[in-house]
Amino acid sequence: MKAIANDIALAAQARQSQLTKPLGSLGRLEDIAIWFAGRTAQSIPKRLQPAICIFAADHGVAIEGVSAFPAEVTAQMVVNFMHGGAAISVLARENQASLNVIDVGVKHDYPNPINSQGKLFRSPVCAGTANLRVTAAMTEAQCQKAWQIGAGSALHAIENGKNLLIGGEMGIANTTAAAALICALTDHAADEIVGLGTGIELAARQHKIQVVNDALARAKAAGAHSPLDWLREVGGLEIAALAGYYTAAAEAGIPILLDGFITTAAALVAVKAKPEVADWLLASHVSQEQGHRAALAALNLTPLLDLGLRLGEGSGAALALPLLQSALTLHREMATFTEAGVAAGAM
Structure with a gap:
């Protein structure tokens, strides 16, 4: 390091x-x-030369009804990213940041975009994770492969002269996986961490808390102990890729600007596995998602902005870029x- x-x-x-x-x-x-x-x-x-990499994957736990959106939205949003219609696409253009979208496990098929913004890399490890409530989300090999894809994406950006890395994500039901990880790695109770995600009703949140509790109990019974154990048991392919992305950036001595709830969960995995990664992290904002403050506190990070965001995609980090550029100018x-x-x- x-x-x-x-x-x-x-x-x-x-x-x-x-x-x-x-x-x-x-x-x-x-x-x-x-x-x-x-x-x-x-x-x-x-001046900062930022790279934004969005990792996309589906989650088997979506079948439990923990999201307000159907699982096929993951694939549809990948196309939207590349066509330039998503929030992060707009913000990448505004900030003259490169935008790469990396498919590490999108379940539903989607067409190759024409005249796209940025670059799309199709590197699916598998067609989404298993349902973390009832079984391990990933095999050890799948988790490791996703991690390495993320690390490779960081090294690719660095080789192209980027000196600030931003990670983003897309994956319906990934707030459930992120909440389970944060609970496992911080000892917070599920009702302290689980939020409304994409906008579920309060009754659905109670069900989501139960899903997370069931997943944590199952994984603990299966012997989960290390950060990578927990990542494999209750994480996601895009979360594993983000953790690899952050670790590789830190090892190369490149600053990292965190986004919201999901990316902070990934950073927590990376730091628990290799504490020195923490020295290279900067928190762009605190999101509206309930457990984000607790995850940031576990990393000893103070966010730059508090705008009530809960979109993900790297959007909060992109919004903080002008602030960073101004500070350096x-x-x-x-x-x-x-x-x-x-x-x-x-x-």
Whole structure:
């Protein structure tokens, strides 16, 4: 794992103290610039070149009625991503970020998009996971393959000059898998973590809590113990791919901007498996999904935004990009007191 350049972070902190503003007056924007300096080994970091990778897969637990949308929506949304009609497609264009969609296990067939935005990679491990309520979501081989697909996607982005990685997801019923993982890895009760997902009714939420409790009990009885055990038992193919994506990025020394509930669950798996991954994570926002705050707290992350979002897809992370770019531009382009001929304030 690449080490953080703490001496360079200190140099960036010193620069912040010399810029024409009262010390600390830009709040967390100053912290962001210093954070990136330590991770890019540049006291004045360059402009971010973000890559957005959306991992898509279906979930067998959808048969339990835990989502407001039918399972075929996963495939339909993959097409929507590529045609440029989804929120993340719009935000990727707005932020001039590359957009890749990686099918790691979409169950329903869909046509190859014509004149698509970004790139589609069809790498299905299988046609979605098994129903995690009654059996392991994935075999060990399936879980490992999905993880490696995610890691390969990160390395591909890095090889193409990207210096900030954003992961997103698409998979009907994946909030159920994410909730089960967060419960397993944080010891929170299901009723503290399970939310409304795509917009289910309160009565359906109670059923969803029961599904998660049943899955946790089954997996524990099956001997689940390690983070990867829990990922295989109650996770999802796209969640495994995201965990691999984050781990590979951290190992290469590339900062990661987390999105919402699902991606944070994946990051929790990655950090529990390799704690050093945590040093490379930045939380873009806290979502409206009930358990997201608990998952962020488990990672010791403070979100930049709180906009009441619950869409996923990487959308919250993409919305935070202008904020990050602004923090770094201010750090680069503001004059120092000496350069501007302005008297510095008393310390």
